[in-house]
Amino acid sequence: MVDSPLGEYLRVRRASLRPEDVGLRSMSGRRVEGLRRDEVAQLAGISPEYYLRIEQGRGHQPSDQVLRSLARALKLDSNAIHYMSRLVGIESGSPRTVEERQHLVEASLGPMIDQWSATPAFLVDRNQTVVLVNELARAILPGEFEPGTNVVLKIFSRDWRASDLDWETTANRFLAALRFHADPFDPRLHDILGLLSMRDEDFRRIWAAHVASPLDSGALQLDVAGYGRVEFSLQSLRPAGDENHLLTVLHAEAGSAAADAVRSLRVAHASVDTRSGHGDRQATA
Structure with a gap:
């Protein structure tokens, strides 16, 4: 402690x-x-x-x-x-987390990011644990990226390291954001830090620098299967009046390889929905 x-x-x-x-x-x-x-x-x-x-x-x-x-x-x-x-x-013992407010934010943002058919997006809590994620973000980000996934643990995994073309920068930025936003007394944070401390030398080196800064904006360069090297502009925002969540969106510049990947994945996802019957239900609604 x-x-x-x-x-x-x-x-x-x-x-x-x-x-x-x-x-x-x-x-x-x-x-x-x-x-x-x-x-x-x-x-x-x-x-x-x-x-x-x-x-x-x-x-x-x-x-x-x-x-x-x-x-x-x-x-x-x-x-x-x-x-x-x-x-x-x-x-000094100020209130930390209001569970009711968390549920309201999640309930209001979930349907919104699901409708972003051209923008990969995900919502995390203070500990960088995914709360909400849309289909495009699932398709683009390395490994299994689902609610309950911790982004920092994922970044230090083998699949993310293999896909991230500037892994050191990504690791530094997300760890700085974790330190900046997290509650240092939260047992869940200590579980994450303890696990990484035991198994990853790079984590120990970066965390020891004690850098704390918000995750505002930057670039994310990934090797996306089937599309090669793509670069997204990453932007993170706080929902209005909420200190416990961070919404991150990946923007693909028009005409870029990232935009081509997003377009192809969107079409592929729409085709899957149609084959599974979602398209028929929408047509008859």
Whole structure:
């Protein structure tokens, strides 16, 4: 169990910086990797004793102003401030998950993404576990991609590694998103991390970097069976008013190999529906 996720995050971030990175002189004989606690406190304009309490998770939780000061001292961006603020809320016992809201989001988004006949899409929870997925995403993404599948576990599987033409970038981005969005005290998260820690050296290396950032946009290059190398533009969005889900869509640029693959798979899926009788039922409805 993590004692203070915020403290652990700050320790790794200060260890990644050298004094000269933040305008301080580096003296010989330093015994600390990266910045010392008192140096971070000086840069942030707070007392060394207060900063020590923050790292150790003791006492009063830091304000937004203090978090912004720490971010400036450690050269962190706005995403890091949001992440630290959420950790403060979790450590102070703020409500985490509202099950009723989850069901409402899933019920409203399910029919919508099913109707996206030209856009692969899937919905995940905080732990990157698939909640909803449409037929195109099932057909394009490597392996069995169904509700209940954990995306991070899938990315570290053999079939995904073989299909992803820029696997290292994908792994880094999804792990950063997992750290950014997940509840560090969630037992389900610990199950995922424990499993990957035991079996995958690449996971241990990437996770140890403590990078936390949202999964906003980027490219996903896949070797899709029968279509070769295709590149999608990946975009992730939060449903309005919901902090527990992330909707990811794959966009295929017009005229690209990805668009050709989507078109062919859409036609193939429609043919399967017709042969199975769905087309007849729709025609008589």
